[in-house]
Amino acid sequence: MNGDILLDAREVTVQFGGLTAVNAVDFQIPTGAIVALIGPNGAGKTTFFNVLTGLYTPTAGAVFFDGRSVVGLAPHRIAAMGMARTFQNIRLFGAMTAAENVMVAMHPHLKSGVTSTILRLPKQRREEKAARERATELLDYVGIGGTDEEFAKNLPYGDQRRLEVARALALRPKLLLLDEPTAGMNPQESAAFTSFVRRVRDDMQLTVLLIEHDMKVVMGVSEHITVLEYGAKIAEGSAADIRSNPRVIEAYLGKAATEGVG
């Protein structure tokens, strides 16, 4: 946490026809921080993720990642720059093994071409071996060691979530985007996940941005929270700030809650 800004989104607006999904959102993530993006359903959180990762081009505004503009870049280029994500609805490569899933995300880092693959040149074999070892390590790291040869679709739900994280980490990201990572987890698992996110951040020296609905997780893990409602930023600050912010309480619980009725 040296005070640098890793991700800088300025006045990002996304419109789908007449609908404004994200409305002039300013958003900064300091290097090394764990930041949460929260808001009621349909607030534009995932849309914002999709802008960052290059799936959507913003209607207006700019996004700088690591000092470079990423607006208009293809998703695979942004990924190669060091932005990795997981998905709200798990999106693994079902008919590939867990190790292969992880190795797919090493694509930008592997240099061997088609010819050296066919001829099995020593350099390619070394690279493949290292990649496979790294995949095994990562699977171990996220707590699903020994599942290397299992098909992703055959893994239990919780392990699939972990595999998504392992796959994202294989990109060697600077910024890890987690889209509702604790969806479907029980309270114990969520609590374990909170400490896991911290450990990942410290071990891998990366920055984390998460979308999360579980307030316990959000308050427990985030150093900085941004709240969206109807596509617009309504609040940002520390966990304590957000908890006592009347606009946030209103957004989540309705206007009456802030007026002290009942």
Add this chain to the structure above:
Amino acid sequence: MTIIPQGARSTWNSLPPVARTAIPAVLLMALAIAGPQLASGPTGWLPITTLVFCAVYALFSMGLNIVVGYAGLLDLGYVAFFLFGAYVAAWLMSDFWYTRSIHILDAAHKVIDPTTHQPVSAQGIHLSFWIVMVVAALVAAIGGVIIGWPTLRLKSDYLALVTLGFGEILPEVFRNADFRTVSNPDALNLTNGTKGIGPLDPIGNGFLRHLTNGVIPKAVTPSDYRAKYYIILIFVVLFVYVSIKLRGGKLGRAWLAIREDELAASLMGVPLMRTKLWSYAIGAAAGGFAGTFYATTVGIVNVDTFIFSFSIIILCAVILGGMGNVWGAIVGGVVITWFNYTGLVWIGEKMNSALGTKVKLKDYEFGFFGMILVLMMLFRPQGLIPAARQKQVQELERQIEQQEVVPT
């Protein structure tokens, strides 16, 4: 799945993975090498010509397997690449350019006048088969990239429709690329229209003959199907190797990732366009190889061969065998080709003589292939030899074990 006894199955699964791959490979290889010995006469169950076509189509369906099976791109116009390969062979291995006064001969085709012992005047382009093959594969691969560049931006069903269009358009282009008329006999002619181009040169063996001190004949005579078969077999084996190596490497993983979830693949750093184009190019190169073999085997290239149903038959082969599995593609290619060339007629004759009927089974060819597709989709969508076979067998065993535990 109950045909194989439980004991045999568990013994099989206890073998080391190397053996589980090597044993079927060696058996298949032995069967392939013994092929010509098993072959029957021209009216029997397996004429040698059918065997040659089985090998050609096995190569072709392995190429389609890369596109459809690995990368998951439904290409309904794959025949286009076969057509490229065949026409490149026709252009470079026949007298076709004679009328244009374009003459290029390689050393093996220098015609020596027996009386004067001087080379007689050259006719058309006659390059060595081995050079033509490489050129054909390159042309097909470039064709694949040119077709792929605009179409691969489309998703699944739309891609299928556009490739279907290309598969229809290309043969028409080749059919009409003969602009000669009665009043203008010197107009541009690229394909001889519906008459086709032929005869093509046999496969030359100049350098092999040299290497083996003259044991191998100078050229494979048109009727020497055994030699043709073994030459094609070499390339089938080579392409099996290439398929397996690519599948296991970085590119193969990227192909499968795109097949499984295109969006997730791109967000994990896989460049979609380049990866898809690679699959088109390599699949097309295999198609080009197969087309060249086909052309030299048949000896004439006629545009009527390359119709839409050709693409479907090959797709049928890949689906029958098991998409995404090179062994499946081979088995599918061989089985479908056998039915197409010999099987239906042969079975029909046997049936007719046994039952006294007069059914021409060959007439129901497409009904038969359609039925195969429907039945496969209903009962075994993963194909005869599915890609994830081993895992599924284990999974099934686990389920059987669980079921056995419950009643006791």
